Amino acid sequence: MPARPLSASPLSLAPPLAISLRSAHLTYGGLVLFDGLDLELPGGVFTCLLGPSGIGKSSLLRLLAGLTSPGVSGDLRGSDGRGLTGRVAYMAQQDLLLPWLSVLQNVTLGSRLRSEPANRGRALDLLAQVGLADSALVRPDTLSGGMRQRVALARTLMEDRPLVLMDEPFSGLDALTRLRLQALAAELLAGRTVLLVTHDPLEALRLGEQILVMNGRPATLSALPDLPGAPPRDPGDPALQAAYRAILRRLEAQ
Amino acid sequence: MKSLGRLLSTLAGLLALWQVIVTFGELPPYILPDPLAVISVLWKDSGPLLYHAGVTGLEIILGMVFGTLLGCASALLLSYSQHARRWLLPMLIASQAIPVFAIAPLLVLWLGYGMGSKIAMSMLIIYFPVTANFYDGLRHTPRGWLDLARVMLPGSQPGSHRWAILRHIAIPAALPALASGLRVAAAVAPIGAVLGEWVGSSAGLGYLMLHANSRMQVSLMFAALFVLAALAVLLYFFVDAGLRRLLPWHPITPTTDPETY
Structure with a gap:
């Protein structure tokens, strides 16, 4: 069957939804993983959230997805002032088929x-x-x-849904399959507000229009300077190599 | 087919061993008849044997059906309501402490000498494995599936979509656990029916065995025992094959690759 463009739905005609999360807080096992954390997701932008394992990335994503877990709180709203209930799609590391x-x-x-x-x-x-x-x-x-x-x-x-949340969706795959799926995701999710959580700097560099690095305890977010070119970027690009080293330095710094 | 071949060769080996014991042990036929005598009774009395097997078989099947329904309903209630859990679970476990043997006379007193008391006995004996396995399956729905369903279902109250999640995620996910319970049930259901027949009945293989025993018809007793064993094995294979057919997506052979989970 030939691939046809998707029929436009009312949702995709609306302006892309921007998301803001204020004063997010997470206590896990008596440890404060983050506190007073603010996160902005510009509408229609593919944002990658990069950070080491156990920093609270997945909990932050679950908070955005409306999945309540104990110890997590935050003030979440869309750019139209409404809540996010029923406006989120979620993709996890396991395929969950x-x-x-x-x-x-x-x-x-x-x-x-x-x-x-x-x-x-x-x-x-x-x-x-x-x-x-x-x-x-x-x-x-x-x-x-x-x-x-x-x-x-x-x-x-x-x-x-206007907001797509992905929790390390490609980390369980072999390198070649991962590159192909990243390209596919970049193509099919273009124009949507996306947050992809990953611990792989290359994945963030390849896919992110905005890249946020999360580290420290309690964790803070910092944005990486914008990269040239549109995703999916070629992993062999020298600009990416330089950015890769910068990310590693930033991750090691704290 | 392979398992049938294995079963037949095991049977042939046991028959040969039996004959050896009879021949060299010099046992009188009223203690242990030789296999040929039992086979001839099987042939000669096939009419009554089939009739009584039919009665026992029907008791077992009806006990399985009602016991499964009751067990599934209890498991659903237990997983759905916290109150039910608090009140029913201790009772469920306590009920297992009382042997069915002990209440068999009571059931015959209440439900009479007919099929009712035997069906009730089979139900009681399979109730626990069915309930416990299905409930366990319902409690252990993989969290990822639940997360996915909660994101897909609009609505802020956590309890508002329990039925949809139960129906589309939790119950199907618990079916392999229920299937394990049903396999155990198929293996133990005949115990309940025959036990009921021993306590008081006018038909069935258990009745036939008691009857033959009191008249020293030991060959007939063995023949009835043989038919009962065949019935139990048949029931198990039938249930097992049915479950495999109904759950084709559930791997029968255990996975060795941890990544598939």
Whole structure:
């Protein structure tokens, strides 16, 4: 099936949603991981949040996703002044495909949960865009790790939400598959407000239009200077190599 | 087919061992009849044996069906309501401390000599493995799936979408655990039915065995025992095959690769 552009939905016609999070706080196991943290996500911008493991990146993402965990709090709103409930799509490190559903049914999981009629045509379009048009009717256990994560990407896009949150979505993949999926994600998520959490500096440099580094305890956020070129950037680019060294210095500094 | 071949060769080996014990142990036929005598009774009395096997089989199947329904309902209630958990769980565990053997006479007194008391016995004996396994499965839904579902469902109250999550995520995810419970149930359900028949009945393989025992028809007793064993094995294989067919997505062979989890 040839890939066709997605039919424009009312959401994608609206101006991209900017997000601001104020005075975020996280206590975990008696430790204050961050306190009074402010995060700005400009509308329509692919933001990468980079930081070492255990710094509280995932908790910050879960806070934005509206997933309550004990010890986390923060004041969250969109640029239109409303809350984010029902306006977020979430993609995790694990593909989280349900093994008892077909690939197509997994892509349309959201409408299944909400008891809405599923838009099969759009789901098949998205599967074609991630290169899995032929696998729509198989069960996920027959797919490779990279293919499964592509299904997860299609499911995330199927939700068509203004804010897309991704928690190290490509870290479990081999290098080549990871590069391909990064390119695919950059292409398909262009124009949306995205926050991608990663511990891989190269991934952030390749995908981020805005790159935030999170480190220290309690953790603080600092923005990296803007990089030339549009994502997905070539990992061999010398400008990226220089930025890579700068990031490592910044991560080591604290 | 392979497992059937293994079963038949095990059976042949046991029969040969049996014959050896009878021949060299010089046991009188009213203690241990030789296999040929039992086989001839199986052939000669196949009519009554089949009839009584049918009665016992029906008791077991109905006990399985009702026990499974009751067990599933209890597990759902336990996972859904904290109050149910507080009140029911201690009772569920205490109920396992009382052996079914002890309440069998009571059930016969209450439900009579017919099938009812045997079905109730089978239900009681499978109730715990079904409930405990399914409840365990319902409690251990992978957190990632729950997170995904919560982000997809609009609405701020945490409890507002429990039914959708239960129906589309938690129950399917718990089905492999329920299947383990049902396999155990299929193995123990015949115990309940035969136990009920021993305590008081007018039909069934347990009744036939008691009857044959009191008349020193030891060959018939062995024949009934053999039919009961065949019935139990058949039930287990039927349930196992059915579960595999119903849950094709659940791997039967344990995974050795930790990354698949």
